[in-house]
Amino acid sequence: MKRSAAEIIREYGPFPGVDQVGGVTFDGHRVWFAAGDALKALDPETGATLRSIEVPAHAGTAFDGRHLFQLADERIQKIDPATGRVLATIPAPSGGGSGLAWAEGTLWVGQYRNRKIHQLDPDTGAILRTIESNRFVTGVSWVDGELWHGTWEGEESDVRRIDPRSGDVLERLEMPPGVGVSGLESDGGDRFFCGGGKSGKVRAIRRPRRDSALGNGSVARGIRTGE
Numbered sequence: 001m002k003r004s005a006a007e008i009i010r011e012y013g014p015f016p017g018v019d020q021v022g023g024v025t026f027d028g029h030r031v032w033f034a035a036g037d038a039l040k041a042l043d044p045e046t047g048a049t050l051r052s053i054e055v056p057a058h059a060g061t062a063f064d065g066r067h068l069f070q071l072a073d074e075r076i077q078k079i080d081p082a083t084g085r086v087l088a089t090i091p092a093p094s095g096g097g098s099g100l101a102w103a104e105g106t107l108w109v110g111q112y113r114n115r116k117i118h119q120l121d122p123d124t125g126a127i128l129r130t131i132e133s134n135r136f137v138t139g140v141s142w143v144d145g146e147l148w149h150g151t152w153e154g155e156e157s158d159v160r161r162i163d164p165r166s167g168d169v170l171e172r173l174e175m176p177p178g179v180g181v182s183g184l185e186s187d188g189g190d191r192f193f194c195g196g197g198k199s200g201k202v203r204a205i206r207r208p209r210r211d212s213a214l215g216n217g218s219v220a221r222g223i224r225t226g227e
Contacts, residue, residue: 006159006173007206009191012047014200015040021195021202023061023071023100023139023183027081031193032068033202034061034183039070039079042202044193053084060100060139060183062107069107069122071097076107076125090125093118099140099149099184110137110149117149131167135160139184139195143207150181150194157181159192159205173205 013021015035022034030041030050034057041051056072063069067087068079074096078088092109099110099117106128107120117131117140131147138150138157147164151157157180161171175181183195186207194203 001169002171004171004173004208006175008176008179009204009206010044010047011196012042012044012202012204013196015049018200020198021182021200022057022059022197023098024193024195024202025061025063025068025100025185026187026193027063027068028188031185031202032061032063032081033195034059034070039068044187044191044204053079053081055079055084055086059096059098060110061185062100062102064102064122069100069102071100071109076100076109076120078122090120090123092125093120093127098138098182101140101142101185103142108140108142108147110140112136112138117147131162131164133162133167134169138180138182141184141186141192143186143188148184148186148192150184152180152182152197159184159194171208173208175205179203 018035024033039053039057059071070077074092077086097109098112101108107122109118115133119128135151136153138152140149148161157175159173180197181194182197191204192207
């Protein structure tokens with residue numbers, strides 16, 4: 001397993017009226033972050049807050065190329081980002097969830113204290129498969145065929161790449177002491193965006209690149225169901 005210190009590129013916030021940041025996602029232009037009673041859109045180049053959608057937004061956030069998905073308590077809301085309208089709701093896994101990602105037509109939900117990542121049918125919420133972790137799971141992200149997730153346990157937090165079949169940890173980016181990761185998403189390039197929990201911040205950290213990486217894109221790609 002490779003271990004290195006996370007390189008924090010930039011910090012955004014804290015933001016007015018935001019006490020806590022949960023999930024984060026990236027739509028190719030804006031970073032969306034869960035701010036408790038709203039989803040907010042951030043320009044990652046200027047740091048300006050561009051929009052706010054008034055929906056319960058307590059945990060993970062994902063984007064499928066057209067729609068936003070937001071965890072709130074024990075349900076997942078499918079949202080039209082243009083209008084802010086909730087189009088559909090599916091149940092989250094029993095016990096709720098923390099992180100949320102979209103890859104290969106399915107949702108991937110982190111469960112914090114259960115130390116699990118579930119792959120879900122986005123129409124029904126049915127669990128298709130489960131990956132075990134040995135740490136509390138926060139944000140989840142697929143990028144270039146790699147599965148990454150955040151951890152936050154006590155005062156220790158990291159972003160780790162895992163084998164999506166075995167759950168084995170392949171690489172860890174260790175956050176500075178006292179700096180936590182509550183949500184995680186790649187920009188498809190050299191950045192991860194990380195929710196900062198009660199700090200009220202969003203942080204960008206450097207993503208390691210490998211020559212063997214597959215093609216990139218703003219929407220993370222994972223493995224196909226059943227493979």
